[in-house]
Amino acid sequence: MSGVRPNLRLVTEPAHVIATRTFYDAIAEDYAELFRTELDDAPLDRALLTGFAETVRREHADPSTVEAGCGPGVVTDQLRRLGLQVRGIDLSPAMVALARRTFPQVGFAVGEMGRLDAADATLAAVVAWYSLIHVPEGDRPAVLAEFRRVLRPGGYLLLGFQAGTDTLRLDEAFGQQVSLDFHRLDPDAVVAMTEGAGLELVARLVRAPERRSSxxxxxxxAVIARRPG
Ligand SMILES: C[S@@+](CC[C@H](N)C(=O)[O-])C[C@H]1O[C@@H](n2cnc3c(N)ncnc32)[C@H](O)[C@@H]1O
Structure with a gap:
């Protein structure tokens, strides 16, 4: 059969997925060290996570939760301490290995937030804490649809992100030549997108820049939304 190469494996991953994995695999150890104590110095983040976890637990006796884009697992473990039955998934095998080593009491797996390893309507909550920022605009509705798919009726979504409309392109991080886009997101556009995915708004929070870190x-x-029902 001319022109057919049966051993050729089709690469179907989007470019941003490959770029994100490459970036975080290269810097996982340095990133984890920099953000190891990120929550200790962020009382408003801790308050938000506490309020979110309590809201979920109040309505779900089985608070099964996925943190999508968990990185080194600091936020995943915080959600566990707050009473959620949480596991973390991340594109980067290096991040997942690091998270497992640091928080052996939490389950972590390599995975992609656009294709979650969870059956329809089975989760009480999904958290995407500063991870949707790496998904290009055109791909975000499909990711939101995936979050809605796995949430039970009455299940909650929490999105954390830098507010804005521009994209920061890093071509170097921790001395490594790696490139990645960091999209700042317009909170109103995020609310519209969650509503477009069939979720209803619970909270939209914006806070002013702080000096504590770059x-x-x-x-x-942060946007909190809920699957109706
Ligand atoms: C800025 S870090 C945030 C990590 C963690 N949520 C935290 O706040 O410490 C972004 C993480 O999201 C992951 N990520 C980005 N896009 C992803 C995707 N499509 N699927 C799974 N993980 C993704 C990256 O690999 C990276 O570890």
Whole structure:
């Protein structure tokens, strides 16, 4: 059969998925060290996670939760301490290995947030804490649809992100030549997108830039939405 190469494996992963994995695999150890104590110095983030976990637990006796894009697992473990039955998934095998080593009491797996390893309507909550920021605009509705698919009726979604409309392109991080886009997201557009995915708004929060770190030097936002039912 001319022209057919049966051993050729089709690469179907989107470019942003490959770029994100490459970036975080290269910097996992340095990133984890920098953000190891990220929550200790962020009382408003801790308050938000606490309020979110309590909201979920109040309505779901089985608070099964996935943190999508868990990185080194600091937030995943915080959600566990707050009473959620949480597991973390991340594109980067290096991040997942690191998270497992640091928090052996939590389950972590390599995975992609656009294709979650969870059956329809089985989760009480999905958290995407500063991870949707790496998904290009055109791909975000499909990711939101995936979050809605896995949430039970009455299940909650929490999105954390830097607020804005621009995209920061890093071509170097921790001395490594790796490139990645960090999209700042317009909170109103995120609300519209969650509503477009069939979720209803619970909270939209924006806070002013802070001096505590360069990562916090732009406005920070969170959106909580709920699958009706
Ligand atoms: C800025 S870090 C945030 C990590 C963690 N949520 C935290 O706040 O410490 C973004 C993480 O999201 C992951 N990520 C980005 N896009 C993803 C995708 N499509 N599927 C799974 N993980 C993804 C990256 O690999 C990275 O570990």
């Amino acid at each position: 990562a916090a030097a732009v406005p920070q936002a």
